[in-house]
Amino acid sequence: MKGEEGSPDRANDDIGEVRRLEMYRMQVLIRLFEERVQGLYLENLITGTTHLMIGQEAVSAGTSAAMRDGDLMFCTYRGHGHVLARGAPADKVLGEIMGRDNGLMRGKAGSMHLTSVEHGVMGSFAVIGSHLVLACGAAWRARYKGQDDVTVCVYGDGASNIGAFHEALNLAALWKLPVVFLCENNLYQEYSRIAEMSAVEHPSADRAGSYGLERIVIDGNDADVVFRAVSAAIETARSGGGPAIIEAMTYRQSGHSRADPAKYRPAGELDLWKERDPLKLYKARLRELGIEDDRIAEVEAQSRDAVNEATEACKLAPLSSPDLIMSNLWADGSCAWRN
Amino acid sequence: MKGEEGSPDRANDDIGEVRRLEMYRMQVLIRLFEERVQGLYLENLITGTTHLMIGQEAVSAGTSAAMRDGDLMFCTYRGHGHVLARGAPADKVLGEIMGRDNGLMRGKAGSMHLTSVEHGVMGSFAVIGSHLVLACGAAWRARYKGQDDVTVCVYGDGASNIGAFHEALNLAALWKLPVVFLCENNLYQEYSRIAEMSAVEHPSADRAGSYGLERIVIDGNDADVVFRAVSAAIETARSGGGPAIIEAMTYRQSGHSRADPAKYRPAGELDLWKERDPLKLYKARLRELGIEDDRIAEVEAQSRDAVNEATEACKLAPLSSPDLIMSNLWADGSCAWRN
Amino acid sequence: MAQLTYREAVARGIAQEMARDEDVVLLGEDVAKAGGVFKATDGILERFGPRRALDTPISEQAILGSAMGAAMTGLKPIAEIMFGDFVAVCYDFIANEFGKTRYMTDGQVKCPLVVRMANGGGVAFGAQHSQSVENWCMQFPGLKVVAPSSPADVVGLLAAAVRDPDPVIFLEHKGLYGTRGEVPDGEIVDTLGTAKILRPGTDCTLIAVGMMVPRSLAAAEQLKADFGIDAEVIDLRSLMPLDTRTLLASVGRTHRVFTVEENPRVLGWGAEIVSIIADEAFFDLDGPPVRITAPHVPISTPPHLEALVIPSVERIVEAVRQSLAA
Amino acid sequence: MAQLTYREAVARGIAQEMARDEDVVLLGEDVAKAGGVFKATDGILERFGPRRALDTPISEQAILGSAMGAAMTGLKPIAEIMFGDFVAVCYDFIANEFGKTRYMTDGQVKCPLVVRMANGGGVAFGAQHSQSVENWCMQFPGLKVVAPSSPADVVGLLAAAVRDPDPVIFLEHKGLYGTRGEVPDGEIVDTLGTAKILRPGTDCTLIAVGMMVPRSLAAAEQLKADFGIDAEVIDLRSLMPLDTRTLLASVGRTHRVFTVEENPRVLGWGAEIVSIIADEAFFDLDGPPVRITAPHVPISTPPHLEALVIPSVERIVEAVRQSLAA
Ligand SMILES: Cc1ncc(C[n+]2csc(CCOP(=O)(O)OP(=O)(O)O)c2C)c(N)n1
Ligand SMILES: Cc1ncc(C[n+]2csc(CCOP(=O)(O)OP(=O)(O)O)c2C)c(N)n1
Numbered sequence A, B: 001m002k003g004e005e006g007s008p009d010r011a012n013d014d015i016g017e018v019r020r021l022e023m024y025r026m027q028v029l030i031r032l033f034e035e036r037v038q039g040l041y042l043e044n045l046i047t048g049t050t051h052l053m054i055g056q057e058a059v060s061a062g063t064s065a066a067m068r069d070g071d072l073m074f075c076t077y078r079g080h081g082h083v084l085a086r087g088a089p090a091d092k093v094l095g096e097i098m099g100r101d102n103g104l105m106r107g108k109a110g111s112m113h114l115t116s117v118e119h120g121v122m123g124s125f126a127v128i129g130s131h132l133v134l135a136c137g138a139a140w141r142a143r144y145k146g147q148d149d150v151t152v153c154v155y156g157d158g159a160s161n162i163g164a165f166h167e168a169l170n171l172a173a174l175w176k177l178p179v180v181f182l183c184e185n186n187l188y189q190e191y192s193r194i195a196e197m198s199a200v201e202h203p204s205a206d207r208a209g210s211y212g213l214e215r216i217v218i219d220g221n222d223a224d225v226v227f228r229a230v231s232a233a234i235e236t237a238r239s240g241g242g243p244a245i246i247e248a249m250t251y252r253q254s255g256h257s258r259a260d261p262a263k264y265r266p267a268g269e270l271d272l273w274k275e276r277d278p279l280k281l282y283k284a285r286l287r288e289l290g291i292e293d294d295r296i297a298e299v300e301a302q303s304r305d306a307v308n309e310a311t312e313a314c315k316l317a318p319l320s321s322p323d324l325i326m327s328n329l330w331a332d333g334s335c336a337w338r339n
Numbered sequence C, D: 001m002a003q004l005t006y007r008e009a010v011a012r013g014i015a016q017e018m019a020r021d022e023d024v025v026l027l028g029e030d031v032a033k034a035g036g037v038f039k040a041t042d043g044i045l046e047r048f049g050p051r052r053a054l055d056t057p058i059s060e061q062a063i064l065g066s067a068m069g070a071a072m073t074g075l076k077p078i079a080e081i082m083f084g085d086f087v088a089v090c091y092d093f094i095a096n097e098f099g100k101t102r103y104m105t106d107g108q109v110k111c112p113l114v115v116r117m118a119n120g121g122g123v124a125f126g127a128q129h130s131q132s133v134e135n136w137c138m139q140f141p142g143l144k145v146v147a148p149s150s151p152a153d154v155v156g157l158l159a160a161a162v163r164d165p166d167p168v169i170f171l172e173h174k175g176l177y178g179t180r181g182e183v184p185d186g187e188i189v190d191t192l193g194t195a196k197i198l199r200p201g202t203d204c205t206l207i208a209v210g211m212m213v214p215r216s217l218a219a220a221e222q223l224k225a226d227f228g229i230d231a232e233v234i235d236l237r238s239l240m241p242l243d244t245r246t247l248l249a250s251v252g253r254t255h256r257v258f259t260v261e262e263n264p265r266v267l268g269w270g271a272e273i274v275s276i277i278a279d280e281a282f283f284d285l286d287g288p289p290v291r292i293t294a295p296h297v298p299i300s301t302p303p304h305l306e307a308l309v310i311p312s313v314e315r316i317v318e319a320v321r322q323s324l325a326a
C-alpha cells in the first residue's frame, strides 16, 4: 500500500491547511448526511432503497478534492457522498432521495441514480458494470474535442468481476483515455466477502497488469492518501498519459442497503475498522498538524447546519410532481411514441 | 515462449512415434479437409459461411492428442479441425458443412455450429465469449459429480477482449475448475490486428495473473509443443489443481471467412508464416527423427483418401430434410408452443 | 396445509427439488450464505451444504453460462439473476443460447435449467430494478417462461420447471414476496403451460400474470359490486408455452377480453395474446380487445409516482367499465 | 439521381452526416480499415481519418457504452454492432441505459447516438446471425427503432437518426445489402416515425419492414394478377415511433390487415400493430387481422431450410388469399 505519503508532516505541505479543513468538513458532512438518511428512513420519510457509505467518506472527500471544475464523475448507487463532495447542495441531494420536488432530478429517480451535470456528476448507475464503459466514452469525447477534463469512475470491489470491467479497462488503456478508475474496496459485494469471490486478493489492482497499467492499492480511509493518489492519476491522464486504476481499501460501516443488519460480518471486524474510522483519523491528523480545535469545530458545525437545513427544506418541499412520469422521455420533453 | 520442449530429440520420447504419426495424419487431414471445403464453396456446393483454419492445424492435432476419451471440448465457429481431431468422421463433418442429411446435426446448423457429443465436442459457438463460461459449467459438473474429465475451451485472440472472458477466468480460477482455456492467437480478430486491439501483447497469457494463473505462451505451429503444454495443463486440472490458460501463437493462412481475400496482411507476413507452416515443420521433424518416408506418405494418403471419400459420400447424400425445421426444439422432439 | 409467504414458497420449492434430485444445484449472487437478497433461498445452504448451493461473483454471464454448461453435461441448475432487469447483462444466453442449443444440434445437446429472477415493480426500486422481463424472454423459441402469482403455484410451478427437460425462466414477483397463501403439504408438482381461471365470469375476461393477478381479482370484485359487471379472471401463469385453449374458450363465453399488464405498453405479452384472440376468435368478440398496461414510460422511483405508472385496481376497473359501456 | 446499392447507401448516409457535423463519429469492429464486414462503411476511414472512424476490440459493451458516454458529453456517435444478434452481449444499454437516462435524470442527460446493426436473415448465417432484433429493441421507452428497406430510405433515415437528439437503433437488412435503387443527389434527410404506402390498394393492407417489404410488394402484384386482390403495401420503416395514423387510415379503407414479419411468431412487432388495430379499428375490420410470420422456431442454416422458415412471396400470397376467401 502506498500509505506512507499520507503520514502527517506539516499543514503547509502539498495539501495545505485550507484543503485539509475542506476535506474534513466534507467527510463530516457526508457522515451526518448518511446518518440523517438512515434516520429519515426509520421515520418513513424515505421510502425507496438507499446505500449508505458510512466509513467510506475519505474516498469521496479525497477524490473530489483532487478534481477540477469541469472534470466528470460517474458513480454507483452508493453515491451520496461523491455527489455531495462534488458540490451538489445537500438539500437537492436529500430532496431527491426523499422523492421531493426540490431534488436533483425533481424526485423522480431517487437515491440510486443521483445526477448533477452542473457539478460534473454524470450519473449514479445501478446496473453493475455499465458506468465503467460510459466513463470511457466521456473520456474519449474529451480527447476528441481537445478538452482537458478528466473523467473519474468510482465503482465497487464486486464490480471488478463483471465483464464490462474488462472491456472498459482494455479500451481505456488501448485508447489511452483520460479516465481514472477508482475502486472502493469495502471488502463486500453486497453480503459476500469479496475475498471469497475473486481469484486474486485485490480485484481491481491485481488486474492492472492485464491492461498495462500500474498496480495501485491505497489506504482509502485516509483522505490525504486518496487525494494524492487521485491527483497524480488525474494529472497523468490530463497530460495525455492515459488511464489509471486505483484500488482504495476502505470499509462500509453501514449495511449494504438500508435494511441490511450486516450479520455476515466476522466478530470484531466492524470494531477494528471503527478504530480506523476516516473521520476520527483525520481529526487526529488535523490536530497533530496544529490546527486549532475551534477551527475544527467550526467546520463540524457547518456540516451539521447544512444537514439540518437540508432536512428542514426537504420536509417542507412538495412530493415530486405526477407530471414527471409523462415527461422528459424524449428531447422535446414528451413521451409520445405514436401519432 | 516455451518453445524448447518441442525441439526434436528422439522418436521414443514422451510423445512417441505412433502419436507423432497420428498428429501428422491429423494435420494433413485438416489441411486437405479445409482446402476441400474452400473448393466446394467455389463449386457452389457449400453455401453458408465457413471459417477455415489453414495454418492452425498443429493446435488442433496437438490438443486433441492430449485429451482423453470423455474429456470435453468447446470450440468456436473456426472449429472444423478440432472436431475432426477429436475423432468425428470427416464425412459427417463435411456433410454438416454442406447442409446434407448425413451431417453431424443432419445438416441443420452448418459450419459454425459443429457439435458431436459422441466425440466430446459439446458445440462450436459463434457468439464470441459465450462458450468460455459454458466451459466453466461443464467443468463444474465434472467436479460436482466426481467425474475426472477435463474440459478444453478453444477460442481466439480477439475473444480475449470480451467481457465473458473475464467472468469465465475469474470463476474458473476461484472455483478451481478442471478446465483449460486455449487461446489460438492467429494475430487477427477478423480483419483487425489483435496487436492494435489489446492493451497488452498477449491478450490471454498476459492476463493470466489477473486470475492467479501462470502465464503460458507457446508455439502453436508445433504440434509437439501444443501436445506437451495442453497435456500438462490437463494433468493439473484432472488432479484437482485448477484451470490453466494457454496462448498458442499461430497464423491463419486462409481468410477470416470464405470470401475474405485478407488484403489487410502486411506484405511478406503470409510468406513468413508459410515458412513456419505447421505441416512442413512437422514433416521435417518426423524425418529428422528417422521416421521413414513411406510411413509418412502412408498417413498422408490416409488423409487424402478420407477427404476424398467424405466428399463423394456427401455429394451423394440428400440435402437436409425439411422436417428439421419443425423438430427438436423441445425435448419431446416437437416445436409446439401452444395448445 | 400451511400458510406460507410467496418467498417461503420459493425456498420450499427449491428444497423439495434438491431433496428429490441430487443433480439439482443452486447458484447466484448471495443465494447461499445470505439466503438471497429477497430471502427467497433462506435455509437452502444450511440444508444442502456449500457443494449444492453456491454464492457467485457479480458475473451474470458466468452464472447463466456455467448453469448452461452444467445443464448440457448432466446437472439441473437453478440459477438466480437477482433482479430481472440484470438479465440484460447476460442476455446472450436468453436470446442466443438456452433455447437454441437443442434445436441447432438436432437434439444432441440438452439444456435443463431454471433461471429464477425477481421480476416486476411495486416496491419503489425505480426504472432499472422494476421491469417485467417476461416480455424480454417469451419471444425466443425453445425457452419456457413461467410467472406464478400465489405461494402454492410457486412451489408447484417451480417443481415443474426444475423437472422440465428444457430451459425455463421462472419469474418471481417482487411485489408478491411478502404475500401469504395456503400451500398443501407434501410434494407439489404443477404443469407448465396451463392457465388457471381464478374467478369465473360471464361479461368479460381479464388475463393477468404476477402482481396483476390479485389486482385483477380485486378489480373484478369491484366491477361486480359497483357496476354489476361479472368478469372472468385468468391467471396466465405460463407465458411460454401458452395455454391458448383456456384463453380462447373464455373469450368464446364472455366475448370481451382485457389483458392486464404492468409493463410499458409497447410489445408487452398482452400484444401476443390480443393478436391471437383477434385472429382466431375474431367473430367471438363483441368489442375491441383492450390492453391495460403501464403508460409507455420507464418506472419512476418514489412510491407515489410508481403507483401512477403500474395499473391499479381503480385503473383496471375504470378501463373495463368504460370499454364495456362504449 | 444515382443508382446505389443498399450498402453503398449506408456509407453515403454516414458520410453525409460526418461531413456536416464534426461531432459525428463512427466506431465498431472492423468498421474503419476494413470498411465493415458488409462493406457498408467503405471509404469512411479514407475520407474522415482515424480520429473519426475507429476500429474497436471485440467488446460490444465497450462499443455501446463508450458511444453512450460520448453522446452524454457532446459527441454524436454512430456505433456498429456487426450482427444484430450480438446486441444480446451488450443488451444492458438497450434495455436499461440508452432510453432511460434522459427520463430518469429528468432531462439533465442526453443520449444522441445511433446504433447500426445488420439485421435479419436470408443469407444462410443460421440461428445466431439472422434474427430480427427490432423485436428486441422496440419495447423500451426512450429508444427509437428504424428499419429501412430501400437505398434512398437508408440515406434519409440514417441522416434523420443521426440528427435526432435521442438514441436510435438503425437496422440494416442483411438480405438487402446487395439490392439497388435510385437515390436522389444532394443532401437527403427523411423523417423518423413515418410509414410509407408503397402500393395503394383497396382490398387489404400488408404491413412490412425490411426484407419483407419487397416480398410483400411482389406478393401484392401476384395477388392482383392471379386473384384480383388489390393489396395496399405499407413499409413501416420506423417501429418506434410508430406511425399508427397511416396504419389505421389504411385499415379504415381496406378493412383487412396482414402483418408480414420474418421473425419467429411470438411477440414479433406484428403483435403490437395487431393489438392497436384490433383495439382502435375493431369496427373497421371485416375479418381477423392476421400475422404472417416465420414459424416459432430458430432459423436453420442451409438456404433450402432457411427459405422454409422466412415468409416467401408464395406464403404471403397464400395466407392473404386464404384469409380473404374464408
Ligand atoms: C449487473 C448487476 N448485478 C447485480 C446487482 C445487484 N447488486 C447491487 S449492489 C451489489 C454489490 C456490489 O458490490 P460492490 O461492487 O463491491 O459495491 P458496494 O455495494 O460494496 O459499494 C450487487 C450484487 C446489480 N445492481 N447489477
Ligand atoms: C459477440 C460477437 N461479436 C462479434 C462477432 C463477429 N466475429 C466473428 S469472428 C470475429 C473475430 C474473432 O477473432 P478471434 O477471437 O481472434 O478468432 P479467430 O476468428 O481469429 O479464430 C468476430 C469479431 C461475434 N461472432 N460475436
Ligand SMILES: [Mg+2]
Binding pocket: A156, A157, A158, A184, A185, A186, A187, A188, A189, A190
Ligand atoms: Mg464492495
Ligand SMILES: [Mg+2]
Binding pocket: B156, B157, B158, B184, B185, B186, B187, B188, B189, B190
Ligand atoms: Mg484471431
